[in-house]
Amino acid sequence: MDSLSSMGFQTASFFLILLFLFYHLPCVPSQQERSRLCKPFQCGDITVGFPFWGENRQSDCGHFSLKLNCNKPSNTTSLTISGHNYSVLHIDNKSNILSLSRQDFSGPFCSASFSSTPLRSDLFQNLQPYRNLTVFYMCDPRRHFFGNFTCPVKGLGSVVQNSTYRKLCDKSFSVTVPTSYVPEEEALNLTHLESVLRKGLEVKLKISEMSGQECVTTDGNSGFTRFCCTNVSGPEISCLTSITTMNNGTYSDNRPFLVTIGTVLGSILCVCVVLFLAFYLNERRIAKAARIQHLEALGTLRGYNYKQIKKITKSFTEVVGRGGFGTVYRGRLRDGRKVAVKVLKDSKGNCEDFINEVASMSQTSHVNIVTLLGFCYEGSKRAIIYEFLENGSLDQSLNLDVSTLYGIALGVARGLEYLHYGCKTRIVHFDIKPQNVLLDENLRPKVADFGLAKLCEKQESILSLLDTRGTIGYIAPELFSRMYGSVSHKSDVYSYGMLVLEMIGARNKERVQNADPNNSSAYFPDWIYKDLENFDNTRLLGDGLTREEEKNAKKMILVGLWCIQFRPSDRPSMNKVVEMMEGSLDSLDPPPKPLLHMPMQINNAESSQLSVESSIYSEV
Template identity: 55%
Template sequence: MLAGVYSGSILTIENKCNQTVWPVIYSWESQLSTTGFTLKRGEARALQAPSSWYGLISGRTLCSNDSTGNFSCATGDCESSKIECPGSYSWSKVTYVYFRIDYGGINSYFISLEYGYNLPVMVVPSQSSSTCFSSGCMVDLNKTCPDNLKIFNGATPIACSSACRGFATPENCCTQYFKSKQNCKPTLYTQNFERACPFAYSYPYNDNNSTFTCTNSTNYVITFCPSSVPNINSYAFFFFFSAGGLAALTVIIIIVVIVVVVRAKNTRRKSDSTDENIEAAVMLRRYSYENVKKMTNSFSHVLGKGGFGTVYKGKLPDTSGREIALKILNESSKGNGEDFINELASMSRASHVNIVSLFGFCYEGSKRAIIYEFMPNGSLDKFISENMSARMDWKTLYNIAVGVARGLEYLHNSCVSKIVHFDIKPQNILMDGNLCPKISDFGLAKLCKNNESIISLLDARGTIGYIAPEVFSKNFGGASPKSDVFSYGMVVLEMIGARNRKRAETSRSNKSSMNFPDWIYEDLERKETNRLVGDHIIEEEEEKIVKKMALVGLWCIQTIPSDRPPMRKVVEMLEGSLEALQVPPKPLLDSHLVTAWKTIEDIEDTSSLSTQSLLERKNISTGQDTLTVSKEAV
């Protein structure tokens, strides 16, 4: 874990469908840790694919157990009667993704529709080149599938068979005298797939534009039902599958191309550079401002206000009617749109049970909005305030700490692009109906390459009390994912009451005591863990939880970044035994840190900020000070 050295690639499989998907993993060479599992809507799972792995990934839908306990699925069933799919594999009429990992020094992948289609799929590599870029079949082919190839669940089409699997004729399967590229041409049926998904493999003698090759250090995100799934009008395919359809289709294609070119020119005239940046960085559904008004019932239900803007409650305009939180950015907070693009780009790449899901955005002139999933229990800060902390049991607090750690570990290591949040605090940790924590508010986040360890920042960023020393002063090193580790440690200490208000107010004149509390070490040495929680009476098991969280928090807030554990190690420490944890060394403070904290205190006490070197922000949900400070200021 500490070395961080491994071979192979990380495959993150995420489900953005409106239904549960049961992924299947089948291996011809090497093995993954699982052959099948469950992904509920919005969930993701990262798998380590070893070097020389060769296999496929597909998704099953509409699965259930019968009265005898046998597991089966309407599409993609692997006939194992279980969620896992061990043993031999029977080909299904579904969308497949093939991978070869570290084969001859490179990786390769392709999306296959040779057997059929059931779900839209997209593959996003962590690195890009002329031969390695995002691809997929993102069209809902179930709607345009010929009736004689549709697979139904009642009256609803749920999959589309290939012509070979549906008819088993030599012409459609390229068998017998068709065994050559020259003789086996794409039929009207295979062109259904070929034209809708030109970068997918559709029939045995398909062209060579469907295989993508990447470096062997590339990681991948495989998304079922990516956010933007275009619709294809069925009338085009009526021509496509009828007599004389090719001629009519040619006319349609010409007209479509002309329309697209004209619209592209008009769009370029109207859009500014920020708009172009958004389109390049984000693959999410884009809503009009009129849709935003309808979603929020004309902005009738306010969830919170702040310097960035106002958050409203609403519902998605689709049949699901799912509740959402919709953030409207203030005119004064928009600037050049950098924070807006940051948040969209970061969250659109992140899909994890401990990351707030992003459903879409609005960018229409001066009107900008971000649409999230609604979190009914609000933010973590209300659960760890002086009035609320005694009402939440310690096991729940511990599970919240573990969940946040897993979310950060995903952002730092498993996301398609490494993301450093730079503003971890209780107000940015939201709680769903089951008190599952989800990291939110990526306005200050930084995207970086997976092999980057040090991040270049033009200005300091974060919230007073949670900012890592190196973020506001380069004397402590460079900003990195370890900066989030520091902020996380401060949150954990606050969760157990180690930074309660009375202690902080008493020691306000001594910054070292407030932020690196010597008294925590003294209590741990005297085995007086109960003092950490404000003298509340706790049980033995609860005391172990508090002590573990205290030790992990202290390791995370070490002054020098290299002394802090990475988030993978933090998760391991939290989930491991208390006996394996040692009391960390007391952080060594020097004049640079004291000066920097005094500077932050001066900023906090300043009532009027007129210089361009300092930009004050307010958190939407609470109004807590969040600062972006020029390094020249410190």
């Protein structure tokens, strides 16, 4: 993170230096491009160029304070000066004289903004004598005033040419009107004042005093640009400022055109690099904030530091399992409870797997889901503490009798049903396999290892994944190729089906391991379905089964084959799977024969989320 921040700072510094060095390079836009950017402003009867801009005329084509707005319904032009909106009644392009009228004075006087209206002396100069009139309001109603008026909110007032009533009124402001419009009387009546203000006043632009780079043209289509002024009416670029590459105000092509093009392209490249780094670092910051938010949400879960983890595991002396993400140790809490502690490999990454596992397990409470007891998150040191199950993982107990295996399969189905439908947020496991099913002292199964899990809202039926995750042999086809369907909670259904088939011996694991890894039949053997059609129980189940065991075994085979259908839409949901497992064998229809090829060749290098594991104790 620090190195990336440093690299981003160095790149940004380089770009700023480059921009400074080439700040005074002349602009070389095409004639057509310059005409498009600085075409005249048009609205109603007003057509004007420099120093104005607005609407389709770019900001670089005029003075930043002289933006014109076109009010489309009435085709009238307005200009904002010192916070007040003025109607532009007329513009003389030759003399640069404007007729302006405050918009709030165009209606009833009492609805106007009672504030003074000084014009900017750096932009405008008055063309005729003007006089300031003082408008007093919120005056003492017990006194009599010349030309007084009354407004609903602002109370009693008067318009005078002096400050006679300053002490008798609470507030006042001034307005500027031509002297020729002011009568000889001391006070103006309100009707006269409204008429004067609507006529507006004439001012002249002080173009010669405007700061920045000005352009001199005959058609008014010139304007400012970032590097110099452009005359869009002719082939030359005219500038009045002192620029080292200018001779007598006209661009001199004393540098090769390719140098200019290279500079522009280099600048664009630098901007892209800076933007990319800024985006990347911002994404890292957002991801880190999200991780912290996840952990803060685990307020009821006990947190441990790394020193306490070492004490719980007696300095990591007893290993009970190893996996792709870390090692599982036996431990004991202070209250005497036996626990399993999974210590993740040191990582400086975004610890997404750790967050997934802790966040997922902390939201669960089910007899068939392993119980999370605590966690450690200290720098790159991360560990998860959960209940210790004496009988280890299912892959060490596949030789149990059929009745026990049936109970285990039903328990796993109930656990997955809870993850998909019983939690506030749906949890998709993505790594169901025998190594991730733990057995307690009563051989009751508990689903474990949520490192690859993904949380989503229940109404979201489709998940977005950037990688292929799971264990080879249990991964749903849509995780390899979207041509078979979208990734969803049905991916867990497929893995469950492969698990059930393996549990009852329908998958010959030795045959898979000895097969060519690029041969798809190793993963989806044809003889499973053929033996089911022929009811070759000896090949599938072995002999010596009771009638009840044979029914349960056939039920598991049918459910397993339903679950491994290639298209996710053909697979049952987990609540339907539980219903099928608990129901009678006669109610189950034979499933369609699964496709006998993998959707694509598996490339182990494509994703770090693919694994083939056989651990003594599951990595939870």
